[in-house]
Amino acid sequence: MFTWQIDQIQWDKLFDWxxxxESLPFLLGGIPATLSVSFIGMALGLVLGFFLALARGSGRIILRWPARVYISFMRGTPILVFLFILYSGLPVIGIQLSAFLAASLAFGLNSAAYIAEINRSALSSVPGGQWESATALNMGYWQTMWHIILPQAIRIAIPPLTNVYLDLVKATSLAAVITVPELFQKAQIVAGRTYDSMTMYILVALIYWPICMLISYLQDRLEKRYSKFI
Structure with a gap:
C-alpha cells in the first residue's frame, strides 16, 4: 500500500535554484530546435492540410476517399510511433533521415490531418452565396477561393489552428527520443548528469509556458487583424 507522511517529503530537493x-543557458540553447521543428511541421501541415481539406470535401470519390483514409490513419496513429517509423524504420528499406528532418516530417504529416478537418469546417462555414456572387462576377475557382473564401475562413480557423500549433510546440518534446537537441532533450541531459530531474523538468515547464503565452498573444493579434471580414 502506498503511504507517506507530509514530514517525510524532502521539500529542499523540490527545486534547486x-x-x-546554471543550466538555464544550456536549456535555452534547445529553443531554436524546438521552434524550428514546430514551425516547419506547422508550415508543412498547413499546406498539406489545405489540399487535404479540398480533397476531403470534393465530389470526386478518387480524391475524397484517399483524403479520408489519410486523415483517419494520422489521427489514429500516435505521433511517437510515427517518429520511430520515419527515423528508425525507414533505414531498414534504405532511406536515412536526420533526426531533425524525421521529426519535422512526422509533426507536419501528422498535424496535416487535424488541420485538414479544421480547414474543411472553416471553408464549409462560408455561406454558399459567396461562391454564387463570385460566379456572377466571372471569377474563377482559385480566384474566388483566394480573394473571397479564404479571408473569411481564416478568421474562423485561427483559434483552432493556434491550438494545433501550441500542441505542436509542446509535442516537440517527444523528438527527444530520436535525439533531436530540442528543449526537453537538453533538460534530460542535465538531469542525467546531476541526478536532479525534478529541477530540470520544472525548469523546462517554466520555459515552455512563456513560449505558449507568446503564441496565444499572436493569436489574439491575428484574430483582430481578420475581424474586419466579419
Missing part, C-alpha cells in the same frame, strides 16, 4: 540558473 542554483542548478536551474
Amino acid at each position: 542554483h542548478l536551474a540558473w
